[in-house]
Amino acid sequence: MPDLSASARPVITRKDVARLAGVSTAVVSYVVNGGPKNVAPATQERVRQAIATLGYRPNVTARALKMGSSRILGMVVPKISSPFFASLAKAVEQAAEEEGYAMLLGDSRDSLTVERRHLSNFADRQVDGVFLCSVLNHRPEVSELEGRGIRTVLLNFSEYPLEVDAIGPEFVDSSRRAVEHLAGHGHRDIALVQGFVTGNTLDGREFGWREALKGMGASEGRIFRCSFDRAGGYDAGRRFLALAERPTAVFITSDEQAVGFLRALHEAGLRVPEDVAVMSFDGSEESEFSWPPLSTVRQPIQQMAEAGVRAIIGTGRDEPPRTQVFDCELVLRRSCGCDT
Amino acid sequence: MPDLSASARPVITRKDVARLAGVSTAVVSYVVNGGPKNVAPATQERVRQAIATLGYRPNVTARALKMGSSRILGMVVPKISSPFFASLAKAVEQAAEEEGYAMLLGDSRDSLTVERRHLSNFADRQVDGVFLCSVLNHRPEVSELEGRGIRTVLLNFSEYPLEVDAIGPEFVDSSRRAVEHLAGHGHRDIALVQGFVTGNTLDGREFGWREALKGMGASEGRIFRCSFDRAGGYDAGRRFLALAERPTAVFITSDEQAVGFLRALHEAGLRVPEDVAVMSFDGSEESEFSWPPLSTVRQPIQQMAEAGVRAIIGTGRDEPPRTQVFDCELVLRRSCGCDT
DNA sequence: CGTTTTTGTTGACTCGAGTAGATCGCGCTG
DNA sequence: CAGCGCGATCTACTCGAGTCAACAAAAACG
Structure with missing residues (x-):
């Protein structure tokens, strides 16, 4: 009627190893950590043996306490x-x-x-x-x-x-290049879908987009602000679609948002890239398998x-x-x- | 020339609190943990004060060592x-x-x-x-x-x-219901896209799919095995497209694979669900924003x-x-x- | 052969917190 | 007023490992 064999868990400590190997606990430490003092090869071997037979594993918590790490x-x-x-x-x-x-x-x-x-x-x-x-x-x-x-x-x-x-990542210049690439396909009216950025700072991606527009002598572009997720992108897409005169290309600040944006375009029967060209940011696996596959700025x-x-x-x-x-x-x- | 002010970090311990409050370290513990012994309200207050003024935070590592958790x-x-x-x-x-x-x-x-x-x-x-x-x-x-x-x-x-x-999750029955739903849309030839399962066990999703087919008196369905990711699903899609006579519906064992599969279908110009109906498994956010939005089995x-x-x-x-x-x-x- | 140096080993203290057991002081009872 | 009980508090040991000062034994040197 006794015992619950499985729950008998001995917990091997440095002390047990020391006893079995016939040395002090200090030596066990020296062997385990390879320092800070030398141990005679023969003794090392005995300690190693003892560690192996007992299945000793140093207690990481104790070490953390002592070392402060x-x-x-x-x-x-x-x-x-x-x-x-x-x-x-x-x-x-x-x-x-x-x-x-x-x-x-x-x-x-x-x-x-x-x-x-x-x-x-x-x-x-x-x-x-x-x-x-x-x-x-x-x-x-x-x-x-x-x-x-x-x-x-x-x-x-x-x-x-x-x-x-x-x-x-280098936000500004990468974004500028991305937008310039869209321009290279002949687009003049390029919108921005931008995730909410807290604080009154200017997002580097937005800055790069502005720079590119300025560089090509284009007028001010439209901005759609939304949350940094698929739902946000979808929402931005709906607002984009509601426009009387739509930009022909969009730069989107994340792949996730782009996926949501694409869904909105598909729902409306628009073709990508024929009706609207899209470029996004991040370079996640998701971007490769969306439809159509997303051109994107890949972060390293x-x-x-x-x-x-x-x-x-x-x-x-x-x-x-x-x-x-x-x-x-x-x-x-x-x-x-x-x-x- | 001395000091680097920022790196002076005192590290407050229980002892410091005890000293400031004029009690022993044990009492500090009792107050912090609400036990195992009582502390007079007035003393408690003093200790609390000391903790607050010193900004004492118990060392979790030390506690972990002592408590074994x-x-x-x-x-x-x-x-x-x-x-x-x-x-x-x-x-x-x-x-x-x-x-x-x-x-x-x-x-x-x-x-x-x-x-x-x-x-x-x-x-x-x-x-x-x-x-x-x-x-x-x-x-x-x-x-x-x-x-x-x-x-x-x-x-x-x-x-x-x-x-x-x-x-x-309850794999078998949920999958059976999913496949039966496809059948309810009139499909008789329903394929399975199945992730590799290690070991010689039968995946519950596959089992449910088989059961559904059997239940509707359909012939053996086709199986496309692939890895459990978007690339795997894409690959399965390519193989699916190469078929002379294609099933009209597919049950896919994960949303991720489904996204890859969809991409393959889109590339070939097939429409979903008109040409091929798709149902997948998991219910991740991704399934909601793919195109078309995926019908799926949502895990709780x-x-x-x-x-x-x-x-x-x-x-x-x-x-x-x-x-x-x-x-x-x-x-x-x-x-x-x-x-x- | 006696002395210094080197090498190997050990006991003991430390990290910071939990808590059992001993101690103290106070109020109540007989 | 002695004796008891009880709540509040303190002392001291513990968890497991790192490492230093101290010591013993062996090696090197004159």
């Missing part, structure tokens, strides 16, 4: 179900794992309150660094984190705040993620923060008029 | 950039956060090796539970985790392994996530594992022939 990175995104942030999270996770770090993910659901909760939560959990993708260009949270000794990297920022580490997600991880774990506490900007690539598919 | 949940998905898993991760994260847990995310990139690495990594980090979305129905890993005292929940399994906690993601969190944190160690199956809902849009 959890080897965990936190990442906060506004919406993980957005394909762009999902890809970014994946890339960050992979880069972090390669360095032996795990990644805590927090979805802030576009809410500043939730974002703050996650950040403070992460700080309490002593993460070694935080990746923050925020709609906001808020300094207060970040400096609070840094004050608590947590290196923070802003990803995908739309402004250039120089007092904190920041990594993002992997490079940005790797640079982010490097900025967090490979940077001394006293190095000044850096802003790193990455060039994007124009991916030309059907929706702009290429490849038909 | 990190209040962290792990989640392993094959691919976070799949909209379905992204939504699932979001729902789990939210449910976990409401209970005061954080979520470590691991992307296994469809690789069993990476999956194992994540699981063992999570185990070392003493997570309190793991959500595992695996293409495989592998027991060994799971029982190893359980052996280390980590409650594990299989999400989105396609078989019924009763020796471990499992949560998933939020309920499943909540049930999963409950299974992990609200379950005693010795309770037997349960398999929980959740009903899905048919979402009828344009692609099947409804709503035109």
